[in-house]
Amino acid sequence: MTPLSEYLLSLADDRLILGHRLSEWCGHAPILEEDIALSNIALDCIGQATFLYEIAAEAEGNVRTPDRMVYFREAIEYRNLLLVEQPNGDFARTIVRQFLYDAFGISLYDRLQTSSYAPLAAVAQKAHKELRYHFRHSSQWMLRLGDGTDESIQRTQHALNELWQYTDEMFIGGFPAEEVIGSGAAIDPRTLRTGWRNSVDTILSRTALTLPEKDIRMQSGGRNGRHTEHLGHLLTEMQSVARSYPEITW
Amino acid sequence: MSTHLQQPDDQWDLWEVFLQESQNEPHSHAGSIRAADAENALQNARDLFARRGNVKSLWVVRSRDITATTPDDTVPFFEPTPDKVYRHPQFYSYTLPDELWKKP
Amino acid sequence: MSENIAMMEEQFNRRIAEGETIEPNDWMPDKYRSQLKRLISQHAHSEIIGMLPEGNWITRAPSLRRKLALLAKVQDEAGHGHYLYSSAETLGISREEMFGQLHTGKAKYSSIFNYPTLAWADMGMIGWLVDGAAIINQTTMAKCSYGPYSRALLRICKEENFHKKQGMEIIATLIASGEQGKAMVQESFNRFWWPTLMMFGPHDANSPNSPDMMKWKIKLKGNDELRQRFIDMTVEQAQAWGLTVPDPKLRFNEQTRSWETGEIDWNEFNAVISGNGPCNHERLNVRRTAHDQGAWVREAARAYEAKHRRSSETAE
Numbered sequence: 001m002t003p004l005s006e007y008l009l010s011l012a013d014d015r016l017i018l019g020h021r022l023s024e025w026c027g028h029a030p031i032l033e034e035d036i037a038l039s040n041i042a043l044d045c046i047g048q049a050t051f052l053y054e055i056a057a058e059a060e061g062n063v064r065t066p067d068r069m070v071y072f073r074e075a076i077e078y079r080n081l082l083l084v085e086q087p088n089g090d091f092a093r094t095i096v097r098q099f100l101y102d103a104f105g106i107s108l109y110d111r112l113q114t115s116s117y118a119p120l121a122a123v124a125q126k127a128h129k130e131l132r133y134h135f136r137h138s139s140q141w142m143l144r145l146g147d148g149t150d151e152s153i154q155r156t157q158h159a160l161n162e163l164w165q166y167t168d169e170m171f172i173g174g175f176p177a178e179e180v181i182g183s184g185a186a187i188d189p190r191t192l193r194t195g196w197r198n199s200v201d202t203i204l205s206r207t208a209l210t211l212p213e214k215d216i217r218m219q220s221g222g223r224n225g226r227h228t229e230h231l232g233h234l235l236t237e238m239q240s241v242a243r244s245y246p247e248i249t250w
Numbered sequence: 251m252s253t254h255l256q257q258p259d260d261q262w263d264l265w266e267v268f269l270q271e272s273q274n275e276p277h278s279h280a281g282s283i284r285a286a287d288a289e290n291a292l293q294n295a296r297d298l299f300a301r302r303g304n305v306k307s308l309w310v311v312r313s314r315d316i317t318a319t320t321p322d323d324t325v326p327f328f329e330p331t332p333d334k335v336y337r338h339p340q341f342y343s344y345t346l347p348d349e350l351w352k353k354p
Numbered sequence: 355m356s357e358n359i360a361m362m363e364e365q366f367n368r369r370i371a372e373g374e375t376i377e378p379n380d381w382m383p384d385k386y387r388s389q390l391k392r393l394i395s396q397h398a399h400s401e402i403i404g405m406l407p408e409g410n411w412i413t414r415a416p417s418l419r420r421k422l423a424l425l426a427k428v429q430d431e432a433g434h435g436h437y438l439y440s441s442a443e444t445l446g447i448s449r450e451e452m453f454g455q456l457h458t459g460k461a462k463y464s465s466i467f468n469y470p471t472l473a474w475a476d477m478g479m480i481g482w483l484v485d486g487a488a489i490i491n492q493t494t495m496a497k498c499s500y501g502p503y504s505r506a507l508l509r510i511c512k513e514e515n516f517h518k519k520q521g522m523e524i525i526a527t528l529i530a531s532g533e534q535g536k537a538m539v540q541e542s543f544n545r546f547w548w549p550t551l552m553m554f555g556p557h558d559a560n561s562p563n564s565p566d567m568m569k570w571k572i573k574l575k576g577n578d579e580l581r582q583r584f585i586d587m588t589v590e591q592a593q594a595w596g597l598t599v600p601d602p603k604l605r606f607n608e609q610t611r612s613w614e615t616g617e618i619d620w621n622e623f624n625a626v627i628s629g630n631g632p633c634n635h636e637r638l639n640v641r642r643t644a645h646d647q648g649a650w651v652r653e654a655a656r657a658y659e660a661k662h663r664r665s666s667e668t669a670e
Contacts, residue, residue: 020413023329023421026428027409030648032436033284033294033401039429040297043422050418067417091651138462140289147661148654155650241474242416245538248531250417250474250524260652282440284449286655287662298433321379349632 003177005059006079007118007186008221009069012052013080015069015127017231018101019045020238021088030091037137041098044130046175048123055119060188071242073231076225083166085222085231085242092145092152093159100163103199104170107192116184139203148208153208161212168218171196175223261288264337266316277309285310293334370571378444383525389563393446393572394503395452398438403637404649405431405464407471408480411535416474418645420524425518434510441502448523449482457642459629466553468631475528475535475542481521483543483550483588491554499571522591529595536596543592543602551615552623554581582612589613 001009015056029035052167053066064072087096109131112124115176145152171193200205204211222229262284269275280299285291291310299305363383369376378380405428415421429649439449450607455461471477489511496507528535555561567573592599603616625631635651 023412023425026412026425026432027405029642030644030651031284032432032439033290034295034406034648034651035295035432036301036429036436037293039425042303043425043429046418046422046425050422053418056342070418071416091648110499137293140293144286144655144658145651148658149650152657153652154655158651164627241414245416245534248416248528248535248538250420250527260656261453262656264654281437282443283436286395286652290655298436300431301433317423320380321381 001060004024004117004183004185007176007180008052008056008059008080008119010110012049012056012069013078014084014101014105015045016049016050017080017234018084018098019043019082020234021051021086022094022098024088025094033145038094039132040051041137044134046163048127048130051123051126055123057117067242071239073235075227075235078222078225078227078231078235080222080227080231081166081169082171082222082228083163083212084227085234086163087164087230089159090155092155093163094228095138095141095145096159096163098134099142099203100200101170101231102131102135104192104196106135106199107185107195108189115186120185135199138168139199142209143206146204146209157209160209161216164212165216165219169220169222172220187249199225262290262332264313265310266313267291267299268311268335269295269299269305270307271303271305273306277307282313283310368571370499370569374499376499377501385566386572387445389448389567389570390500390503390572391442393456394438394442394445395447396462398452399444399456399461400467401431401435401438403463403467403641405435406637406640407467407469408477410471411474411477414474416479416662420477423520427481427520430513432638434506437453437506437509438503441500444502447569454644457638457645460636464553464622465626465631466549466638467627468546468633469549469551470633472475472545473538473542475525475538476546478521478528478539479542479546481519482525482591483521484553485514485518485521486588487553487584488548489518490580493576494580497571499572527593533670538595539595541551543597548618548622549626551581551585551618552626554584555579556620556623562655567606585615586612590634609637 005183019042022038022045026035029038050066053069057069058068067153071190081101082156086093088095101199106128109124109128113121113128140147142156147153150200151206171189173188176186176191179190201211219228263277263286264282265285266282267331268273269280280295283294283298285294288310292308295308295310296305300308362381365633366376366386367383372538379454408424408428409430412421412425415424439452442452443449452461456463466487473479492507492511492514496504496511498504498507525539528539555577558564558578560575563572589599591605601616605614606612607614626634630634
């Protein structure tokens with residue numbers, strides 16, 4: 001693994017794990033139209049992850065395939081954000097998780113379109129288009145839930161309070177390595193914080209929701225493989241067939 | 251479990267979807283969807299009707315806002331046209347040379 | 355009055371005999387309407403319930419490519435359910451009402467989805483057998499007399515073909531990967547063969563509604579004929595793959611040039627269709643739970659829309 005391939009892997013892991021979580025809704029959504037919408041977004045996420053794993057594998061020198069990366073890594077080897085691995089909970093929690101990520105993802109992938117690493121720039125162009133739609137979907141739902149009924153406001157506020165602790169991790173330094181940022185391949189996450197906060201504030205200001213207390217202790221560690229316990233269970237399920245029959249090609 | 255029948259559940263309003271598949275083509279009726287509001291209707295229509303095809307533009311309108319003829323209207327409503335021959339292309343005998351039909 | 359109805363019915367029958375399609379606002383006999391409501395809503399429910407046995411494996415699909423394809427397929431099924439609910443609604447039954455019938459166990463749906471999916475090979479088997487059987491049924495029904503149903507089926511058939519191919523690809527890949535993969539396929543085939551034959555319904559002699567439905571072209575071929583077409587096609591595919599059809603009585607009839615099977619276990623069929631199959635309770639519980647837990651979401655969206663419509667009206 002090189003610092004660049006590790007960065008690509010982290011981007012891919014974010015998209016895969018979030019897409020996997022969304023795919024859990026398929027067949028269980030509040031209304032048929034939303035089954036279709038959530039599956040669509042899940043498909044986009046996993047599709048983007050696939051492209052990102054491919055370029056990560058290439059950057060590593062093709063020592064392992066994308067499927068090998070997905071199905072044969074342990075939780076501690078995954079590099080995704082803690083936010084995306086959080087369980088679906090109710091629909092409000094899923095939407096809040098999606099919204100908090102999308103507001104970050106949309107500006108990250110906007111900037112990655114001009115990454116100096118050409119394969120990443122190409123993936124980012126496609127991903128950014130899709131993320132614009134995702135953000136539209138999740139922010140519209142934030143408005144409906146955050147300005148809907150007493151129950152929806154209360155549920156959404158609760159989800160926001162619970163998930164807020166995982167937001168800081170999107171914007172802290174230390175990852176990726178300075179050289180990857182310096183070469184223009186990666187975006188310095190610290191530079192995305194203000195834009196993200198503005199997007200979040202703009203949507204929340206049109207709802208009855210308030211930002212959680214300032215003294216919430218922020219969690220981080222996903223980029224170093226220090227995850228919440230949820231990821232292990234997700235991976236156990238996801239990898240079970242592939243690992244039970246390592247000789248079979250699928 | 252009988253509560254499901256006693257309380258009719260809200261599946262949101264019915265909307266009709268019109269889509270344009272390529273430029274210079276009219277929007278045509280694609281089907282209907284359920285949605286809570288106009289933005290939601292656009293998104294649901296996109297997901298259902300544009301997930302494979304190449305769609306240029308979408309219109310949505312609440313089904314209840316559409317006024318339609320009834321089968322009883324058919325005769326008096328549509329009959330005036332056939333005798334107005336000038337409204338039909340066959341009335342005009344001049345045909346354009348083929349190349350003029352081609353798009354620039 | 356009743357004379358008038360008899361006259362309209364005669365005219366209606368003539369239109370159908372001449373191959374015209376019936377559209378939602380046209381006059382139609384009450385029984386035609388009620389049979390279609392039943393038929394289309396059952397088909398819609400089958401798509402929605404049918405999402406569950408495959409949805410069961412989305413999170414475990416063993417490669418990225420398979421995961422994407424399976425998720426897209428289950429999403430298509432949601433889309434198909436959607437087209438079908440919409441076409442049933444043109445007959446004057448609401449989606450709310452149809453869900454009510456499904457959730458109370460009053461409505462029926464395809465018996466096949468009451469069997470569990472226990473191995474990854476089942477994803478291939480559903481595509482090959484279940485979608486294969488559905489395609490035979492649906493391409494026939496696409497020529498039915500009711501316009502909205504026929505149009506929905508045309509759209510669905512196009513996508514089902516892709517589903518069947520996907521299933522056959524899963525099976526072919528597993529078989530090609532060696533003994534372990536092939537054993538997984540055979541085991542799954544053993545479980546799905548008979549339930550798939552049941553999908554075509556009882557023998558024609560025991561299918562009470564058929565004569566009227568044939569006349570009105572809302573049933574176009576007998577259950578036995580369609581089932582036979584499926585058997586003849588599938589047995590040969592199974593042989594080409596080196597799979598054993600789990601039926602000791604299976605034999606080729608040289609006179610009719612077609613395959614004869616042993617008798618279907620109709621007791622099992624009746625149990626499954628009347629709500630007592632291996633997964634009937636499970637499937638309905640999942641749907642009811644999704645529906646009940648989604649109620650606050652639907653209500654919130656409705657409340658939001660009402661609030662904002664009011665405020666935009668006062669702003670004007």
